[in-house]
Amino acid sequence: MAAVRRSTAELTTFREAWDAALYGPDGFYRRERPAAHFRTSVHASELFGQAVARLARAVGASEVVDVGAGSGELGRVLRSEGLEVVEVELDDSLPSTAGLVIANEWLDNVPCEVAELDEDGVPRYLLADWSLGDVVEGNDLAWLETWWPLAEPGDRAEIGLTRDQAWADVVGRLAPGGVAVAIDYGHVRAGRPPYGTVTGFRAGRECDPVLDGSCDVTAHVALDSLGGSLVMQRDALQALGVSAARPSLELAQTDPLRYIAELSSAGEAAELLDPSGLGGFGWVWTAADEAAVRRASRALSA
Numbered sequence: 001m002a003a004v005r006r007s008t009a010e011l012t013t014f015r016e017a018w019d020a021a022l023y024g025p026d027g028f029y030r031r032e033r034p035a036a037h038f039r040t041s042v043h044a045s046e047l048f049g050q051a052v053a054r055l056a057r058a059v060g061a062s063e064v065v066d067v068g069a070g071s072g073e074l075g076r077v078l079r080s081e082g083l084e085v086v087e088v089e090l091d092d093s094l095p096s097t098a099g100l101v102i103a104n105e106w107l108d109n110v111p112c113e114v115a116e117l118d119e120d121g122v123p124r125y126l127l128a129d130w131s132l133g134d135v136v137e138g139n140d141l142a143w144l145e146t147w148w149p150l151a152e153p154g155d156r157a158e159i160g161l162t163r164d165q166a167w168a169d170v171v172g173r174l175a176p177g178g179v180a181v182a183i184d185y186g187h188v189r190a191g192r193p194p195y196g197t198v199t200g201f202r203a204g205r206e207c208d209p210v211l212d213g214s215c216d217v218t219a220h221v222a223l224d225s226l227g228g229s230l231v232m233q234r235d236a237l238q239a240l241g242v243s244a245a246r247p248s249l250e251l252a253q254t255d256p257l258r259y260i261a262e263l264s265s266a267g268e269a270a271e272l273l274d275p276s277g278l279g280g281f282g283w284v285w286t287a288a289d290e291a292a293v294r295r296a297s298r299a300l301s302a
């Protein structure tokens with residue numbers, strides 16, 4: 001059945017409703033802790049933070065800015081590694097820094113417009129009630145045509161412009177020497193999903209993305225449109241020394257406690273490196289100047 005077409009003037013767009021659901025006065029992220037609803041790399045293992053600390057040292061950063069810091073789990077590890085940490089959460093302003101900026105699973109929570117091709121092949125905005133509204137135009141249309149062209153009626157795409165702008169704002173605050181890394185689940189132009197990726201999470205389970213503040217609402221990030229270099233988390237973490245190699249059985253005989261600790265660490269590393277899970281996330285990085293590019297590139301290449 002064809003969707004009822006309304007004007008966006010009458011009904012709020014998907015992005016506006018998404019924004020209110022997460023960040024409005026009683027929005028999801030005003031009340032909830034991320035760890036209560038989903039598991040990110042910072043919850044999976046301290047090995048992640050230790051690798052970020054090695055990256056900070058490799059690029060000569062004494063300060064790490066954690067954008068979308070949630071409950072600060074990453075910061076705790078980084079401080080224990082001797083780094084200064086600035087946590088940026090809702091209502092904080094972004095600082096300028098010559099250090100390392102990390103945004104782990106932030107951009108997937110930056111609300112964006114969603115477009116769908118109607119039965120005549122025209123891209124229209126999805127509205128808060130999932131009906132179709134006005135024709136997509138202007139910068140949103142240019143973004144769609146460049147980054148996520150829709151092919152068939154019913155095809156749907158998340159317009160990544162708001163994520164690109166949010167990331168450009170972060171990158172624009174890098175002082176000489178600074179490096180910024182956005183880490184997220186996402187896709188590139190060669191492999192966009194045809195029906196979009198908007199989904200919800202509540203209490204550890206995937207759920208319908210209801211826009212009433214009762215659940216997290218997220219969509220994969222168009223990693224290539226952010227600009228910068230892209231490396232898979234698996235490769236980045238391995239380059240930073242994270243290894244899932246299991247300890248030798250001989251160690252079990254000679255030092256059983258160390259064997260158990262190394263086995264547990266190898267299990268945590270395997271979760272961070274799993275190519276069908278966290279290891280398949282993208283690290284999109286940018287550096288402020290040529291010297292910083294060289295340092296980051298060396299640290300993040302195997």
Ligand SMILES: C[S@@+](CC[C@H](N)C(=O)[O-])C[C@H]1O[C@@H](n2cnc3c(N)ncnc32)[C@H](O)[C@@H]1O
Nearest residue numbers: 029034040042068069070088089090104105106
């Ligand atoms: C999925 S959580 C990730 C939390 C943490 N980085 C982690 O890896 O567990 C996204 C976080 O981004 C925060 N956030 C969303 N928009 C933001 C903004 N404009 N500025 C700062 N933080 C924001 C949310 O409040 C939430 O804590």
